[in-house]
Amino acid sequence: MxxxxxxxxxxxxxxxxxxxxxxxxxxxxxxxxxxxxxxxxxxxxxxxxxxxxxxxxxxxxxxxxxxxxxxxxxxxxxxxxxxxxxxxxxxxxxxxxxxxxxxxxxxxxxxxxxxxxxxxxxxxxxxxxxxxxxxxxxxxxxxxxxxxxxxxxxxxxxxxxxxxxxxxxxxTATKRAARLTGRPLSDGFAMGTAVLHAPRIEITRTIADDIGQELEDLNAAIVDIQSQIDEMLSQPVLAAGESREVMEAFRMFAHDPGWQRRMREAVEAGLTAQAAVKRIHDQTRARFRQVPDPYIRARMADMDDLANRLINRLQGGLNALNEELPDDIVLVARDMGPAEILDFGEEKLKAVVLEEGSSGSHMAIVARAMNIPVIGNVRGATEQIDTGDPVIVDGEHAQVFIRPDQNVIDAFDEIESVRAQEKARWAALKDVPAVSRDGVAIELLANAGLLLDMRHLDQTGAAGVGLFRTELHFMVRGRLPRVREQTEYYRAVRELCNGRRLVFRTLDVGGDKLLPYMKREKEENPAMGWRAIRISLDHPGLFRMQIRALLHASAGEELDIMFPMVADIAEFKAAREVLQRELDWARRRGHPLPVHIRVGVMLEVPALVWRLPALLPLVDFVSVGSNDLMQFMYAVDRGSARVADRYDPLSSAFLSVLRRIARQCEQAEVPFSICGEMAGRPVEALALLALGFRQLSMRANAIGPIKELVLATDIAALRKEMNGWLGRDDRTLRPMLQDYAARHQIEV
Missing domain, CATH: 3.30.450.40 (GAF domain)
Known part of the structure; x- marks a missing residue:
């Protein structure tokens, strides 16, 4: 050949x-x-x-x-x-x-x-x-x-x-008004004018006339793009935290010598520089699509971004952004890298709609830092949406309304008006103590995992952070963070918490949360496989690094730390022994330590419910992870659209298990809380209050409505009715709770 x-x-x-x-x-x-x-x-x-x-x-x-x-x-x-x-x-x-x-x-x-x-x-x-x-x-x-x-x-x-x-x-596909759905990657609600982003990768010349000149143009373009990325890193929105780290990782892609070498070889084979970029990009994308690792596949957007930038540079900026873009941009793309979203600025960019994308993607992390709603996995978005189309983006329910008629626009305006009133009402409650009508104090905490999440504490009046997901700091990086880097990060989290309660959960990776630098084998059911505390105990070096960093960062402060996915008492004891060894190591070297340490457990595995009498004397607190506990109790994959909603967490069976946990913790005088999605949903929160839960940890934007619910509820009266409902054979208690809320004028 x-x-x-x-x-x-x-x-x-x-x-x-x-x-x-x-x-x-x-x-x-x-x-x-x-x-x-x-x-x-x-x-x-x-x-x-x-x-x-x-x-x-x-x-x-x-x-x-x-x-x-x-x-x-x-x-x-x-x-x-x-x-x-x-x-x-x-x-x-x-x-x-x-x-x-x-x-x-x-x-x-x-x-x-x-x-x-x-x-x-x-x-x-x-x-x-x-x-x-x-x-x-x-x-x-x-x-x-x-x-x-x-x-x-x-x-x-x-x-x-x-x-x-x-x-x-x-x-060209036929364009019609439509409503598309996807997955929420960044919360928010916006209306704007569509700008199609995907076409920027088109090429104008394929066959090289002068290979030497094409190589020279390619090399110059690479240098220019590297300079562009360096300039982006100086923007205020990337001053610190995860958004800066993802851009640092993006910069590493641009400096990859293997990527540059393959493009030069394609030029030497007779392609123009822009065609070579497209050719190597297509090959890379095809390889990435064959990799099951979601983290690696999520990096395709970074490579798309780099290819787009190089082609635009080689075309002399023919497809570059211009000043005629609308002031209310809704970007529509197959996927995007983190640098691309910064091109449009915070003032004009209102929302992003992606055909691909994931919540752990670098672009989604930067979008959350900029408070821009993003919906991913919207099938057919680039086919059905034209540049210039009016688009409504509902990030909360992951809906995209394309070319809406006046009735839909009026409904949007009405919803916006109601939301503004609700936000004003909840903002007014920010400093009001969360105490029920019958005088029961409830501690409303926020779930967090990024530095940018911490700003919500002051905005919502949260009592603290009931669950800080430490794994996100590991997932946005291209390599394992060292002890010093982890220490600085946890210290920054503590400072932003400003003396409020702060509970660190140790690494919960595995399942759908993978680290790019950790080798792992394919599993048939990763949600119930090698993950969370199992990985930590099997990698004691990694585990000790994290424990050491948490101790250093909490010197002179109180430290609350909990272990995830514990299925057996022996696992909790083994994890606590690692903590004790690190404490002994620090004392021998004279390192400053936390003034007090509380060690808790995430109760997510049903087997541990039946071992509570033996476990409770060993722990300082219990935090129920309702998402996984529900998943494992009903043997239902919550990521499966066919079965995820088949079983209701407000079923008598699941609520009876939660009541059992609450009663045993009360008897042992061990503090307990719940930090799954149930805590932030009004009807479910009513049930939790009736079962005896007094600490609820939830997404930050749920704190306002849940506080409003607490203030309107007589918990003793609700609990009396709940006890009667739990003895019935109903598949779910949701209708009873909704009826109770309506009768007592409680907003749910």
Missing amino acids: TGPRFLMRRFREIMRSGMTPEERLEQVVRLIAGAMVAEVCSVYLMQPGGVLELYATEGLKREAIHQTRLNVGAGIVGHIAALSKPLRLRDARSHPQYEYRPETGEEAFRSMLGVPILYANKVVGVLVVQNVKERNYTDEEEEALETVAMGFAEMVGVGALVSPNVLAESV
């Missing part, structure tokens, strides 16, 4: 010739077939209605040209278009998508290699080679065919092979 450099050189010569488009196509397919030692090379181009038409072939029957047509998804060619990725087949006829087309004469050919032709991130055709005998196509052959497909894409884009009107019809 001839290499991609030869193919691109000959392709360039054919493109420069005076031949008609049809003659060019014939020459190119003949060139590819010969260079790749294939009996067949065919080009299928997209027509209106999602139909692929055979435009040129070397090796199939010529009468099939413009006669053979396939819908996207039909046959192997249609399958490649639907997948939008290459396909190698040793025996094409054994593939389930194989579809016999007698007019082509292709039954004589067994093996096939096909790649999509992409223009403006849309499939506009498919390029295929076939062989009579079975053949294992190599990575190099696939890469060569993809490189030539980029040349075809350029021909299509300039209208050299198909009319511009046909192209527009084939790549």
Whole structure:
């Protein structure tokens, strides 16, 4: 086989010739077939209605040209278009998508290699080679065919092979008013004007005329992008905390020598600098998609960002941001890196809608620092939303309203008015003690995991932090933070807490929370696998580093620390022994220590409920993790849409377990709290108050409504009714609690 450099050189010569488009196509397919030692090379181009038409072939029957047509998804060619990725087949006829087309004469050919032709991130055709005998196509052959497909894409884009009107019809989806749903990545509610972000990765030239000049341009662009990122790191919003750390990690991508080397090699093969960036980016993205690790896959957005920036720089800023952008931008993209969101500024950017994205992505962390609502996993967002469309983003319920009519806009305005009134009402309660109508004091605490979360304590009047998730500090970094770095971080958290109660939970990684620098094996059920305290005990060095940092950061202060996912008393004892060894180590060296240490346990595993009498004498406090306790009690995966809502936490069975925990802790005089989602939901909070819970830890924006609920509730009267309901066979007590709230004018 001839290499991609030869193919691109000959392709360039054919493109420069005076031949008609049809003659060019014939020459190119003949060139590819010969260079790749294939009996067949065919080009299928997209027509209106999602139909692929055979435009040129070397090796199939010529009468099939413009006669053979396939819908996207039909046959192997249609399958490649639907997948939008290459396909190698040793025996094409054994593939389930194989579809016999007698007019082509292709039954004589067994093996096939096909790649999509992409223009403006849309499939506009498919390029295929076939062989009579079975053949294992190599990575190099696939890469060569993809490189030539980029040349075809350029021909299509300039209208050299198909009319511009046909192209527009084939790549543009019908736009209608719609409501899309996704997953909330950053809370908030906003209305604005859509700006499509995805098209910025388009390229304008594919084939290099002067390889030396292209290399020089690429090197200069890389240096410029690195300087841009350094300048971003000086912005005030990135002064400290996790948002700065994610940008530091982003800077590491831009300085990766392997990434730069691969782009230079692609230029040397005959591509322009911008096409080389796109080529290597597509390869990297394809590899990332094969990796099951969600952290690694989340870094695709960082690579998208870098590729966009380089291509824009190489195009001379043709697609750069301009001053004509609206003042109320709702960014719509496949995904985004953390630097891209900073390009638009806090004043104009109102919300972000992503087709991909995750709550642990670097962009989401920066968005939360900027108080910008973000919804991810919105399928079809870039297809259904046009630049200039009015869009309403409801980050709380993860809804996106596209081109809403006046009725929806009026409803939005009304909701905004009600929300403003509610916020004003809750803000007025900020300094009011959370005491029920019958005089029971309730401690309302906030859950946190980032430095930027700590600002909510003053805003909401939270009594402190009932759960600080230390793992987020580990997840936003590209390497394990050292003891000194952890110490500085925990000390900053303490300072922002300003003397309020602060409970640190040790590392709860594993499951869906993975560290990029920790090797782990694939598990069938990671939520119940190697995670949390199990990882800490199996990695005592890592565990001791964290304990040591917490002790150093809490010198002269009180330290509340709890261990997650404890399933057995022996695990709690083992964890406490690690803490004791670190205390002894610090004392021997004369290090200052906390004035008082309270050690607690996260009660999330049902087995531990039945060991409470033996456990309670060993602990200083208990914190119920209702999310996992509910999941494990009902054997229901809370990440599964099919079963997540099948069982209600307000079922008699689950509430009876919570009552058992509360009663045993009361009898042993051990403080207890709950820190799952139940604590921040009004109807569930009513049930918890009736069961005896007096410490509730929740998301910060739930503290206002829950305090309002506490002030309006007679807990003794509610508890009396609850005791009667728990003896019934009802599947859920939710209707009874809602009725109680309505009868007593309690907002839920």
